[in-house]
Amino acid sequence: QSALTQPRSVSGSPGQSVTISCTGTSSDVGGYNYVSWYQQHPGKAPKLMIYDVSKRLSGVPDRFSGSKSGNTASLTISGLQAEDEADYYCCSYAGSYTGVFGTGTKVTVL
């Protein structure tokens, strides 16, 4: 149950696109389509943004999109906005009724 690997930080100017990678193994990300992405603002509880790899939760702006290739999942934020500045975590089912989160990525809007 090692944490999934995410870049520590990514940044972009308003209107630009950023992509966050989430690398696991064939026992988690690569083995199941149960990858989700969470946004967490400081002092707040995490908020589900993307589930089942690429499905957007109702109410989440369509500038957020998810995908997966092999053992790596990705979250792309297109048209970056100031309110997107937050920490983002991926999470995957890892078999035997267990889950594993990513190491987390801080998104900075320049």
Next chain:
Amino acid sequence: EVQLVESGGGLVQPGRSLRLSCAASGFTFDDYAMHWVRQAPGKGLEWVSGISWNRGNIGYADSVKGRFTISRDNAKNSLYLQMNSLRAEDTALYYCAKDTYGEYRTFDYWGQGALVTVSS
């Protein structure tokens, strides 16, 4: 409106026990799996444990296996986490989270968390 309210956190000495509770409302509790997720101060999220709608499936992170026990009382719309043999590294904000299905899938609603501090 879905609400998850954790309670039972506090300061506890290493080696002692603590029981967290999560009171759920605003949805049909016994239709959904439930989970505990923790976050150490200034650190990332860690999935701790999950339980299916009918308690048929239960899972634990390796870091807590054998020390923590998850349970639920569907009649009381409540989720619990019994934490034994606590260690300093268990210090964290513990979130209760609702799944989107009766079995493990993803977490769509979260509580505000209960802080557990393990220190002598």
